[in-house]
Amino acid sequence: DRGSMKCGVKESQYGMGYLDATTGVRSGLDISYCRAVAAAIGLNPDTDVEYIPASGSDRFDKLSSGTIDVLIRTTTWTTSRDADLNADFAGMNFFDGQGILVRDDAFPADLAGNSASGLDGANICVGVGTTTEGNMQDWFSSRNIDFNSIGTADAAEATDKLISGECDAFTGDMSAMVAKKWALDNDGSVVDADGNPVDVWIASELLSKEPLGAATRDGDSDFKDVVAWVWYGMVTAEEMGVTAANAAAMAESACALNEGGATTDPGMCRLLTSDLGLGTTDNALAGTWMQAVLAASGNYGEAYDDAFCDGSYDGTSGSDAMTGCLISRAGTANALVSEGGLQFAPPMR
Numbered sequence: 077d078r079g080s081m082k083c084g085v086k087e088s089q090y091g092m093g094y095l096d097a098t099t100g101v102r103s104g105l106d107i108s109y110c111r112a113v114a115a116a117i118g119l120n121p122d123t124d125v126e127y128i129p130a131s132g133s134d135r136f137d138k139l140s141s142g143t144i145d146v147l148i149r150t151t152t153w154t155t156s157r158d159a160d161l162n163a164d165f166a167g168m169n170f171f172d173g174q175g176i177l178v179r180d181d182a183f184p185a186d187l188a189g190n191s192a193s194g195l196d197g198a199n200i201c202v203g204v205g206t207t208t209e210g211n212m213q214d215w216f217s218s219r220n221i222d223f224n225s226i227g228t229a230d231a232a233e234a235t236d237k238l239i240s241g242e243c244d245a246f247t248g249d250m251s252a253m254v255a256k257k258w259a260l261d262n263d264g265s266v267v268d269a270d271g272n273p274v275d276v277w278i279a280s281e282l283l284s285k286e287p288l289g290a291a292t293r294d295g296d297s298d299f300k301d302v303v304a305w306v307w308y309g310m311v312t313a314e315e316m317g318v319t320a321a322n323a324a325a326m327a328e329s330a331c332a333l334n335e336g337g338a339t340t341d342p343g344m345c346r347l348l349t350s351d352l353g354l355g356t357t358d359n360a361l362a363g364t365w366m367q368a369v370l371a372a373s374g375n376y377g378e379a380y381d382d383a384f385c386d387g388s389y390d391g392t393s394g395s396d397a398m399t400g401c402l403i404s405r406a407g408t409a410n411a412l413v414s415e416g417g418l419q420f421a422p423p424m425r
Contacts, residue, residue, distance in 0.1 A: 081119055083110035084130030084144035088231040090255040091384050091402060092150050092170070095127075102127060105383040106148045108373040109169055109290065109307065113146060115372035116306050116365045117355075131230050133205035136161040139293055146303055147291040150249055152207045163291040166304035171409035171418055173282035174211050175250035176200070177257055180275040181268050182244035192216075192279040199224045201234035201243035208247050211284040231256070238276075239265050249286050253278050254403055298356050305354055308421035309347065309366045313375035315412060315421070316344055319391035320374040323348060323367045347424050376412075376419065380405055 085106055086093030093106040111121035119125070130138050130149050138144045140162040150172070151157075153165045176192050178185070188194025192215070202209050204227040216223050226243050228234040231252065237243040239260075246256065257276055260266050266274045290307070292300040313319070318326050330344035339345050346352065351361040362368070373379050374391060377398075381389035386400030395406035395415055411417025 079119075080124045080126050081110075081114045081117070081146070082126045082128055082144045083113075084135055084138055084147040084149050085110065085127050086149050086231075087127075087129050088235075089150060089249075089252045090259060091251060092255075093148075103383065105170060105379055106150065108379040108382060109148050110146070112306050112310060112369045112373040112379075113148075113290075113303055115368040116302055116361060118362060118365075118368075121372040131205075132203040133229065136163055139163060139291060142293075145292070145299070150252070150288050151291060152286045153289045153291075154207060157291075162294045164294050164296065164300050166290045166292060166300050167307055168287040168289040169307050170251065170288040172249040172251050172286040172288055174208050174247060174284040174286055175253040175282065176245050176247045176279040177238070177253045178245040178277050178279060179238065179241070179266060180277055182241070185275075185277040188279075190277065190280050192281050192283065193219060193221060195223060195245060195279075196221050197223065198244040199226050199242065201226045201228050201237050201246045203228055203230065203234065203248065206248075207284070207286065208249075212247055215281075215283045235260075247283070249288070250278075250282060251403055258402055298354075302354050302361065305352070305424075306369055307376075309369055309424060310373065310376040310379060311412070311419050311421040312347060312424050313366070313370060314377040314391065315414065316347070317392045318344065318348065318370065318375060320370045320378060321391075323370045327364075327367065343425070352424060377405075380410070 087095035092104045094104050095102050110125055114121045114125045128144050130147060135147055135149060139147050157163055158165055183195055183198060200223050202212055202225055234246045238246045257278060260276050264273055266276055268274050290303050292303055327348035330341035331349055332340045334340050348366055349363050351363055355361040377389055378391045381387055381398050384401050384403045385398045389398045395411050405411050409418040413420040
């Protein structure tokens with residue numbers, strides 16, 4: 077009825093949710109997911125998505141109050157969040173873990189053994205209201221390693237404090253740490269008191285497992301189903317070799333009748349021409365909702381490539397065919413299950 081969808085996002089994490097301050101262009105896997113959900117429910121993904129910044133400390137308040145319709149913002153699915161925060165998680169779109177980015181002049185990598193265990197007494201920036209706070213406390217205290225937690229409102233503040241030297245290290249999702257290291261290595265902003273460039277390094281450990289997913293409000297079950305199956309549809313499309321470029325042709329071919337009068341490829345035909353029961357009785361999705369999703373964001377591989385690689389992936393050849401990747405998908409939990417990863421979609425039928 078409003079004519080737009082309010083998507084709670086990050087604006088500072090390259091590859092997931094990033095806003096270019098110069099061009100005003102948003103990019104990242106989370107942004108592609110927002111666009112895909114909007115397209116599925118019949119909105120124009122270019123004009124009808126309102127992106128609302130959601131911080132680690134206010135994101136669930138914004139969701140429960142209706143300030144946002146869906147939270148797609150590197151949010152870890154945990155027991156307490158699912159049970160207590162009026163949030164209903166809609167699957168996992170990225171499997172991550174917690175990492176630590178360290179200033180080499182404060183804790184040299186060689187002396188620390190490239191390990192978080194070598195950070196005794198470090199001042200570590202961490203987002204307030206995030207799972208990383210608790211994970212960090214658990215990890216260091218269980219190993220009897222002293223540290224000072226420096227709470228920050230968002231990644232931008234943590235970055236500023238890392239650059240200024242107020243923080244010796246910055247902890248968050250490993251995907252964010254990799255992206256931040258890339259940015260700092262390229263802009264040369266980390267310097268010592270004499271203005272000399274300072275390296276930053278990433279500790280070898282993963283301090284936690286961080287399954288990141290989209291969330292809707294409890295009780296908003298029909299919309300939650302759409303949000304979940306949009307992601308599963310993008311995964312299924314890559315498994316089937318359906319891309320943004322070939323979706324219409326694949327639909328025509330799959331739904332054509334063979335010599336026996338049966339549909340040539342029933343599974344693909346359902347994916348590309350059926351609402352599969354999604355939506356409500358009075359407001360079902362269009363039969364071509366998945367084609368709209370693919371037109372807006374591509375299949376899962378195409379969206380991943382746009383977020384983390386050079387954008388040249390054909391959408392069908394697998395993770396090893398992706399090039400220029402800041403974070404490679406090959407050999408990770410984020411690869412398709414056919415490649416040994418964890419990205420797996422239930423049957424679309």
